Amino acid sequence: MKLYFAPFACSLAARIALYEANLDSEFERVDLRNKVTDSGMDFWSVTAKGKVSALRLDNDEVITENPVVLQYIADQDESGALMPAFGSVERYEVVSWLSFISSEIHKMGVYPMAAPHVPAEMKAVTSELLMTQLKLVNDRLSENDYIAGQFSVADTYLFWALTLLPKLGFEMPEELTALNAYHGRLMQRPAFQKALQEEAVLVSSN
Ligand SMILES: N[C@@H](CCC(=O)N[C@@H](CS)C(=O)NCC(=O)O)C(=O)O
Missing domain, CATH: 1.20.1050.10 (Glutathione S-transferase Yfyf (Class Pi); Chain A, domain 2)
Structure with a gap:
C-alpha cells in the first residue's frame, strides 16, 4: 500500500492508522499546490480529485476520501482493534x-x-x-x-x-x-x- 500525503494534512490520520495497524506501507509526499508527487508524478493522474488522502492498494487501485481510506486500513488489521465487526x-x-x-x-x-x-x-x-x-x-x-x-x-x-x-x-x-x-x-x-x-x-x- 502507498499513502499519498502532505505533511500535517488530513492524510496524517491515515499514517497514524497504518502505524496503529502495523501495516507495511510506503509514503509518497504530494506538493498540493502544484499537484506533483516527490517522484515527479502528476498527482491528477493518481486521483482526479487532486486531494490527499489517496491510498494506492497493492492491486494498483486508488481509493480516496478519508472516511473510506481509514475504514480500508482498519479492515486490514484482522484483530479488529481499529474498527468493530461488519454489521455491528x-x-x-x-x-x-x-x-x-x-x-x-x-x-x-x-x-x-x-x-x-x-x-x-x-x-x-x-x-x-x-x-x-x-x-x-x-x-x-x-x-x-x-x-x-x-x-x-x-x-x-x-x-x-x-x-x-x-x-x-x-x-x-x-x-x-x-x-x-x-x-x-x-x-x-x-x-x-x-x-x-x-x-x-x-x-x-x-
Ligand atoms: N473529501 C476529502 C477531502 C480531502 C481534503 O480536503 N484534503 C486536503 C488536505 S487536508 C487537500 O488535499 N487539499 C488540497 C486541495 O484542495 O487542493 C476527504 O475526505 O479525503
Whole structure:
C-alpha cells in the first residue's frame, strides 16, 4: 500500500492508522499546490480529485476520501482493534463519527480556517460554528475515553483536526477539559507520536 500525503494534512490520520495497524506501507509526499508527487508524478493522474488522502492498494487501485481510506486500513488489521465487526451497531457508530468529523469538523471548520482566500469575517463565523461542534464532542468525551466508545480510526481523524486547529489560529478553549485530556491521551500512543514526529521533520526541513 502507498499513502499519498502532505505533511500535517488530513492524510496524517491515515499514517497514524497504518502505524496503529502495523501495516507495511510506503509514503509518497504530494506538493498540493502544484499537484506533483516527490517522484515527479502528476498527482491528477493518481486521483482526479487532486486531494490527499489517496491510498494506492497493492492491486494498483486508488481509493480516496478519508472516511473510506481509514475504514480500508482498519479492515486490514484482522484483530479488529481499529474498527468493530461488519454489521455491528458499534461499527455504524464509528462510521457515523467518521462522517461527522469529515463534514462538521474538517470541511466546515478546519478547511475554511486553513484556506488563505477565506476572509477574516468568514473565519470568525467558522470559529463560532466549530465551537458548537467541539462542545458536543467534549460532552461525548466526558463520558467516553474515545469518540466512538472504543478506540478506532475515528480517533486518528479527530486527533488530526485537534492538532491542526491551534496551528491555524483557533484557540482551543481551556474549558473543553475532556477534549483537551483526550488529545493528551492520544499523544501518549506510540503510533501517534511516530507519525507526528515524522511529519514535523518534513515541515521543518522545508
Ligand atoms: N473529501 C476529502 C477531502 C480531502 C481534503 O480536503 N484534503 C486536503 C488536505 S487536508 C487537500 O488535499 N487539499 C488540497 C486541495 O484542495 O487542493 C476527504 O475526505 O479525503
